Amino acid sequence: MGTLGQIVFCSMITLIIIFGAAIILILALSFSGKLSEVSSNDVTPVANLGEDELLSCYLNSQVQPARFRDVSVTWEKKGLRDPVYRYLDGAPSLADQAPLFKGRTQLFPDALVAGNASLLLRSVRQSDAGEYTCSISSSGGSGKVKVQLRTAAFSVPIFKFTNGVLVAEAPRWFPEPRVTWVDFFGAVLNGSTSLVKNSAGIFQVVSRLQPINFSEIYICRIQNDLVTARSQETVTDSGVKGNTYFTFSAASSLLASTHLSIMTSVLCIYYLT
Ligand SMILES: *[C@@H]1O[C@H](CO)[C@@H](O)[C@H](O)[C@H]1NC(C)=O
Numbered sequence: 001m002g003t004l005g006q007i008v009f010c011s012m013i014t015l016i017i018i019f020g021a022a023i024i025l026i027l028a029l030s031f032s033g034k035l036s037e038v039s040s041n042d043v044t045p046v047a048n049l050g051e052d053e054l055l056s057c058y059l060n061s062q063v064q065p066a067r068f069r070d071v072s073v074t075w076e077k078k079g080l081r082d083p084v085y086r087y088l089d090g091a092p093s094l095a096d097q098a099p100l101f102k103g104r105t106q107l108f109p110d111a112l113v114a115g116n117a118s119l120l121l122r123s124v125r126q127s128d129a130g131e132y133t134c135s136i137s138s139s140g141g142s143g144k145v146k147v148q149l150r151t152a153a154f155s156v157p158i159f160k161f162t163n164g165v166l167v168a169e170a171p172r173w174f175p176e177p178r179v180t181w182v183d184f185f186g187a188v189l190n191g192s193t194s195l196v197k198n199s200a201g202i203f204q205v206v207s208r209l210q211p212i213n214f215s216e217i218y219i220c221r222i223q224n225d226l227v228t229a230r231s232q233e234t235v236t237d238s239g240v241k242g243n244t245y246f247t248f249s250a251a252s253s254l255l256a257s258t259h260l261s262i263m264t265s266v267l268c269i270y271y272l273t
C-alpha cells in the first residue's frame with residue numbers, strides 16, 4: 001500500500017502523460033489533415049482534342065461522407081487573369097469568367113456538397129493545355145491542388161487483312177506519331193506507314209505490314225510523346241482479332257521538378273549527417 005502522497009504523485013504523473021498524449025494526437029491529426037486536404041485523382045491528365053475532360057479536384061476529409069456548408073471553389077489557369085470557373089456562396093459566379101471558357105465548363109452540385117470540385121471541360125482545344133489550380137474552401141476544410149493538362153489527339157486503330165497485307169488505320173493522332181511493328185518476341189518488323197495531315201493539323205495514320213503468318217501475334221505501337229496505343233493482333237481465317245490499350249506519359253516538367261526536390265532532400269540529409 002502506498003502512502004497518500006505516493007498515490008497523488010502517481011495520479012498526477014498519469015494525468016500529465018494522458019494530457020501529453022492527447023495533445024500530440026490532436027496535433028498529429030490536424031497536421032495530417034493540413035497536408036492532404038485537397039487532392040486530384042490525376043494531376044497530369046492528357047485530354048483528347050474535341051472531347052470532354054474531367055479535371056479532378058476534391059477535399060480529402062476525415063469525416064466523409066459529409067455535407068459541407070459554405071463551399072467555395074475557384075479554378076484558375078496559369079497566365080489568365082480571369083478565373084476559369086468560380087463558385088461562391090452556393091452558386092456559380094461567372095461574371096468575370098475568362099472568355100475562352102464561357103459555356104464550356106461546369107461543376108457537379110451534388111458532388112460539390114461532398115467536397116468534390118472536379119471541373120468538366122467540354123470539347124477540349126489545344127489552347128486549353130496548361131497549369132490549372134483548383135482552390136476549395138468550406139466548413140470541412142480548404143486547400144488547393146495543381147493540375148497540369150496536356151492535349152493530344154488519339155484514336156484506336158482498326159485492323160484489316162486484305163491481299164496478304166495487315167493494315168492498321170487510325171483517323172486522328174496529334175502530335176505526329178511514329179508507328180512500330182514487332183512480333184511476339186519483340187523483333188522489329190518491316191512495316192510501312194503513311195501519315196496524312198488534315199487542315200486542323202491532325203494526322204491520319206495508315207500502316208501496312210507484310211508478309212503475315214496466320215495465327216501469329218503481331219504488335220503495332222502508335223506513339224508520340226504523350227500517348228502510346230499498343231495493339232496486339234492475330235490474323236485468322238475469320239479475320240483479324242485483337243485489342244488495343246492506351247498509356248499516357250507523365251508530364252516531363254513535373255517529373256523534372258520532383259527529381260529536383262528529391263535530389264535537394266538527399267543533399268540536405270547528406271549535409272545534416
Ligand atoms: C467527383 O465528381 C465527378 C462528377 O460527378 C465524378 O466523376 C468523380 O468520380 C468524383 N470524384 C471523386 C473523387 O469522388
Ligand SMILES: *[C@@H]1O[C@H](CO)[C@@H](O)[C@H](O)[C@H]1NC(C)=O
Pocket residue numbers: 190191192
Ligand atoms: C519492306 O517492305 C517493303 C514494302 O512494304 C518492301 O518493298 C521491302 O523490300 C521490305 N524490306 C525488307 C527488308 O523486307
Ligand SMILES: *[C@@H]1O[C@H](CO)[C@@H](O)[C@H](O)[C@H]1NC(C)=O
Pocket residue numbers: 183212213216
Ligand atoms: C512467319 O513464318 C516464317 C516461316 O515459318 C518464319 O520464319 C517467320 O519468323 C514467321 N514470322 C513471324 C512474325 O512470326
